Amino acid sequence: MTRRVLILAHTGREESMLAALEACVELHANSIVPVMYADELADMTGxxxxxxxxxxxxxxxxTLADIELVMVLGGDGxxxxxxxxxxxxDLPLLGVxxxxxxxxxxxxxEELIQTVAAVVQRKYTVEERMCLDVVVKVAGKVVAHTWALNEVALEKGNRERMIEVVTEVDGxxxxxxxxxxVVMATPTGSTAYAFSAGGxxxxxxxxxxxxxxxSAHALFAKPLVVAPTSTLAVEVLTRNGAYGVIWCDGRRTVDLLPGARIEVTRSSKPVKLARTQQSTFSERLVRKFELPVQGWRGPSAEESQPTTTQLPIINTLRPKTSLEGPRTGPIPQLPDxxxxxQESQYSGTQGFYGEETK
Incomplete structure (x- = not known):
């Protein structure tokens, strides 16, 4: 059976077109048919x-039904x-x-050749990433229905006036x-717009x-993390007449008039990402954000569970003279x-620094 890999590239950049051509050459050399869109192939060959x-x-x-994998050459956009x-x-994406x-x-x-080799040898895994289902309502009527992998961002429609909203969780x-x-995001989008907003x-x-x-003008306007079964909603209030706009992954947009309502739930259809490396998410954070980790020692290779030992029992000291029962004899006098x-030497005629007051 013929294996096919779809190559998607940002053909407006020379580096992206060079990478796409290199990937096509490597795939073809390993008996995998590279597939491209007609306009992107024309841009690259031209x-x-x-x-x-x-x-x-x-x-x-x-068609897309004949594709095994999609290799994406570019940035997050x-x-x-x-x-x-x-x-x-239901195709997995492999991003370079x-x-x-x-x-x-x-x-x-710089890892493009190794990535293509992993595809050739089928040394990749596929993980599912949660998406958002986004519904926009006006006067109870659905006016837009879309989705997002990273986030749906409600923003004010003009610079001069902030937008008034009321947030809602589970009705x-x-x-x-x-x-x-307000940004409503998935865990995948937590390192994108939501991260920049302080999430x-x-x-x-x-x-x-x-x-x-x-940038909320409120005392309780903190980032929230809720259950995946919850329903998030934001209503645009009519108090100041400001309108808004929503952006889904920065690509799909809907204008919102005062009184509009956005409802966000977990989508039943995820996006699949292919993984060729087995690094942990912590390692990805350190690598992508160039976080300082100097001084880290990590768990010891010889570390073992300590044996359970008996803790010492501390006996409470008791007074030498028993206080129980009636006392006989005189009560000893305690020293004063x-x-x-001591007599004060302050005469009331000197100032704070010792000057004579008049």
Whole structure:
């Protein structure tokens, strides 16, 4: 059976086109057919010249149902674009970072050959990432229905006026405040917009939903982490007439008039990410954010459980003279330990620093 890998690249950048051509050459050399969109292939060959690699065109020669894996060459934005394409076809995404942080990417540009080799040898695993189901209502009527892998961000519609909102969890109001916006995110999105807004970093293995206010004018406007079965909602109040806009993964947008309501739940359809490395999420955090870890020793290789020992019993000291029963004889007199008062030499005629007062 012929194996096919779809190559998605940001063809507006030379580095991305060079990486795409290199990946196509390596795949073809290992009897895997590279597949590209017609316009992206035209951009690549038009800029770099025609190559001798046999490639197929998506939606002309093959469909997404014929693809084994999608290799994405670019930053997180390119990966989010790829997620829109493959989400309905249950295809895993394998990202090669050509951007800045690239937290969704599995490897870096200099690891491209090793990444292709892992694909050739099928040395990759697939993990599912939770997505959000987003519904926008106005006067009880659904006006928009979309989804997000990272987050849905409600933002104010103009710079001059903050937006007034009331937040809700599981059908009950929580608090209202003025703000620049509210981010509702997945654990995958906790290192994206929600992280920049001051939200917590949530490990991908944790199933939870996040709500993070942006520059809120309120005492209780803290980031929230709720159960994955919860329903988050934000209503745009009509108090100051300000309108808002929501962005899903920074790609899909809906304008919101005062009175609009956004409801966010866990989506039943996840996005699949391919993994070629077995590094932990902690290692990814350190590598992507260049966190300082100097001085770390780690657990000792010879560390063993200490044996259980008997703790010493401390006996309470008892007074030599028993206080139990009636006392006979005179009560001994205790010595007078009071300090006798001393006469003050202050005459009342001197100032604070010893000057004579008039």
């Amino acid at each position: 800029y770099l010249g025609v190559s001798g690699v046999k490639m197929e065109i998506l939606d002309r020669d093959v 390119t990966i989010l674009r790829a997620a829109e394409i493959v989400r309905d076809f 970072n050509l951007g800045h942080v690239g937290f969704l990417a599995e490897s870096e540009r 009950r109001p929580l608090t209202s405040f003025g703000c620049d916006g 917590p970093v949530v490990w991908p293995g944790v199933e939870a939903l996040l709500m993070v206010p942006i 330990l009071r300090i006798p008062p």
